Amino acid sequence: MHGGSLSAIRCRLRRNKNAIFELNNRMPRQIQITVAPHEAALPEVLQQKIAAATATAATALRYRIIRRSVDARKRGHVKILLSIETYAPGEPLPLQAAEFRFRNVADAPPVVIVGAGPAGLFAALRLIELGKKPIIIERGKETDRRKRDIALLCRGEGLHPDSNYCFGEGGAGAFSDGKLYTRANKRGDALRILQLLHHHGADDSILIDARPHIGSDRLPAIIQEIRQTIVRCGGEYRFEQKMNGLILANGQVQGITTETGEKFCGTATILATGHSASDVFELFFREGYLLExxxxxxxxxxxxxxxxxxxxxxxxxxxxxxxxxxxxxxxxxxxxxxxxxxxxxxxxxxxxxxxxxxxxxxxxxxxxxxxxxxxxxxxxxxxxxxxxxxxxxxxxxxxxxxxxxxxxxxxxxxxxxxxxxxxxxxxxxxxxxxxxxxxxxxxxxxxxxxxxxxxxxxxxxxxxxxxxxxxxxxxxxxxxxxxxxxxxSRSSSPVRIPRDSRTMQHPQLKGLYPCGEGSGHAGGITSSAMDGIRAAEAIADTP
Ligand SMILES: Cc1cc2nc3c(=O)[nH]c(=O)nc-3n(C[C@H](O)[C@H](O)[C@H](O)COP(=O)(O)OP(=O)(O)OC[C@H]3O[C@@H](n4cnc5c(N)ncnc54)[C@H](O)[C@@H]3O)c2cc1C
Incomplete structure (x- = not known):
């Protein structure tokens, strides 16, 4: 048994107490508080609450909410749970925004990405960070032109088969609800997706709320900002180009062909066509490429x-x-x-x-x-x-x-x-x-x-x-x-395109990286975006 005299024990206890006191007084300091909805909504009331919880004068209090969730389990008594960081007077508040190193890839090795949905776009952003040039092939139109087709559709004036709620720039994510919560956290860095969306114009709240939401009125502008980043760095987009075949040489995918007769080749090809693209599944089936x-x-x-x-x-x-x-x-x-x-x-x-x-x-x-x-x-x-x-x-x-x-x-x-x-x-x-x-x-x-x-x-x-x-x-x-x-009927994919779990390549079609919801390995905006990032990283890791 560890022993010591009574005075030595007292001395140790005093030291521990001081350590705890110092820990509590170190800035920034994190606290969790539970407040009523009106207290969370009114900044002056919240300030008083936090001041009381931290024994700080309300006038000297500087704080930042870092996490917010609604606890509605007890019906009729909803509570708001807040994680808060407080800062000492004069102490700088940390930067909210993450920084990204997007490189100039205009002359870098090209990677073909089929599909400009969350998987394709986040793959493109990651490829740019990794020094590769994305060439994005999209069957639909840019968000602005796509909006007009959606307006016609909602007025009952007909559906454009390549420009609708699922197809076009931003994919099914562009006019989606924009709920960003995912359970697939083990498959990637969900925070990174939120930070990238924030970097491209999403509200600060998505970095705080336990159930982040953007909304279909805000998403298209964010997707356009992502396009600005990709194009500014030397990446390319080709709209209204529908992939209709793979270009193969020695069992290796070299690129794709489109319905207009054009060919796009690269050092790798990312297939991020979503699960609404039945024609892509049909193509695989017809050509005898593995599908499940x-x-x-x-x-x-x-x-x-x-x-x-x-x-x-x-x-x-x-x-x-x-x-x-x-x-x-x-x-x-x-x-x-x-x-x-x-x-x-x-x-x-x-x-x-x-x-x-x-x-x-x-x-x-x-x-x-x-x-x-x-x-x-x-x-x-x-x-x-x-x-x-x-x-x-x-x-x-x-x-x-x-x-x-x-x-x-x-x-x-x-x-x-x-x-x-x-x-x-x-x-x-x-x-x-x-x-x-x-x-x-x-x-x-x-x-x-x-x-x-x-x-x-x-x-x-x-x-x-x-x-x-x-x-x-x-x-x-x-x-x-x-x-x-x-x-x-489109909540998840009925088909899986197999891939090696490490290299992320199709087992038969080397150089082809199926990812996102259409691959059957992801579902939802955030998890598809994370899957796109993984595909980009797998490409960078391939010698
Ligand atoms: C109305 C609506 C609301 C939604 N709300 C949410 C939500 O709140 N939260 C959430 O997590 N998820 C939501 N989703 C689902 C989410 O949008 C999808 O899970 C996500 O977009 C999948 O991303 P992806 O990139 O894998 O595929 P997609 O977004 O489907 O993108 C695939 C892209 O590939 C293109 N493409 C397809 N075939 C070809 C081809 N042959 N040649 C060239 N291009 C091609 C398509 O045009 C499309 O742009 C919603 C979906 C819809 C339709």
Missing amino acids: AKPFAAGVRIEHPQALINDLLYRRDPHRAFLPPAAYALTTQVRQRGVYSFCMCPGGIIVPSATSPDGQVVNGMSASARRSAFANAGIVVEIRPEDTAPFHRCGALAGLRFRQEMERLAAIAGGGLQHAPAQRTTDFVAAKPSTCLPACSYLPGVAASPLHQWLPNHLAQRLQDAFRLFDKKMKGFLTAESLIAGVE
């Missing part, structure tokens, strides 16, 4: 009045006026399949996300202020290979064919022009047609349709059960005031 079917998810989008969701989650919270529109996440199991809410958009709208005129797809987004009167979320069921049995003759494309069939049926049920088939949620659960529909945010328009009849049986029945179970978890969720619209 993978589990995915499909279902419908549900929409409620936002005020109702606020009532269900915030109840009589006395500080409701200071809270953001309420968000939910629901999950359950129905007969060995997960059913869960996906991409919940508080204060958002439902948008048409098909990529071909004979298919109908819905998704959701919200502007940065989240001020729409509606709350929507995908409610999707896990689909495993055994659920796609009617399409098994299509091999690795069975899931893709299942998805295409659902989208085709939805287009027929909607009556064309991207009208979405919809049903009152209570009618869907009771398996009866809706005679009229509640108000809905979906702009091309909705058409009443018995989704319970034409959705695949195993999917419809699981959704019906899940809605009943969700209503137990969140009383009032299953209500005649809500509707479901179809189909939510």
Whole structure:
């Protein structure tokens, strides 16, 4: 046993006490506090709270919020959790922004990147840091021109197959909701993605909020800023160029061909075409390049009045006026399949996300202020290979064919022009047609349709059960005031393009780096962007 005289022990204790005192007084100092929503929203009140917590005079207090999250677990008593750094008078505040070393790569070895979505763009930024020149090939248009096609689509004036909510500069991320939260933290540096977005114009809040959100009104300008960086450094973009083949020599991919007959070659080729690009999967299948079917998810989008969701989650919270529109996440199991809410958009709208005129797809987004009167979320069921049995003759494309069939049926049920088939949620659960529909945010328009009849049986029945179970978890969720619209079929890829886990190259096609959501190895903006960065680093590591 460690011993010593009583006076030696006292002396050690005194030393420890001093050490603790010094630690507490070292600047910057970090504290965690829990405050009521109105306290977090009013800077003077927050200042007083922090001053009290740190025993500092409010007038001398200098602080920075470094993390903010909403704890809504106890309904009616929402709390805001804050991590705060305080600084001594005169002590410089640390720089919020990260610094990046983008090099001039105009004369560097070229790398072809197919697809200007999050995976492709973040791969390009990383290649520039690593001294390689990205040449980005994109089937769609620049964001400004793409916006016009999306406006026409929302007015019901038709869908442009290469310029829509999924295709064009920024990919599916450009007019997405811009929620940046990811669970895939182990697969890369999520903070780096946030810092890069911040560097290109995103609000400071994305570096602080536990659930960062940009909003579809702000994303296009950030994507244009990313283009400025890439072009300024000597990278190149080629818009309205759709890849239709790979150029191969000795089993090594040299580059790609496009529909206009052009060829683009580089020392490596990154395939970041997203999972809406069915034609890329078809190309692989046709040419006999390795592909795998993978589990995915499909279902419908549900929409409620936002005020109702606020009532269900915030109840009589006395500080409701200071809270953001309420968000939910629901999950359950129905007969060995997960059913869960996906991409919940508080204060958002439902948008048409098909990529071909004979298919109908819905998704959701919200502007940065989240001020729409509606709350929507995908409610999707896990689909495993055994659920796609009617399409098994299509091999690795069975899931893709299942998805295409659902989208085709939805287009027929909607009556064309991207009208979405919809049903009152209570009618869907009771398996009866809706005679009229509640108000809905979906702009091309909705058409009443018995989704319970034409959705695949195993999917419809699981959704019906899940809605009943969700209503137990969140009383009032299953209500005649809500509707479901179809189909939510693009939440994840039904196909995986295999790759070596270390080199990230396709096992058959050396020099080809499949990445992002279309590779089946990532999903969502942040994880696809991280995957793009990994592909760029794998290229730089290849001798
Ligand atoms: C409305 C909506 C809202 C969303 N909201 C969120 C959200 O809030 N948070 C989140 O994490 N995720 C969200 N997502 C999903 C997210 O956008 C995707 O996960 C992400 O964009 C995938 O990135 P990616 O780069 O892998 O592929 P994509 O973004 O799909 O980009 C692929 C790019 O490749 C191009 N391309 C395809 N084929 C070819 C070809 N043959 N030749 C040349 N170019 C080609 C496409 O035009 C596209 O630009 C949303 C999606 C939509 C549609």
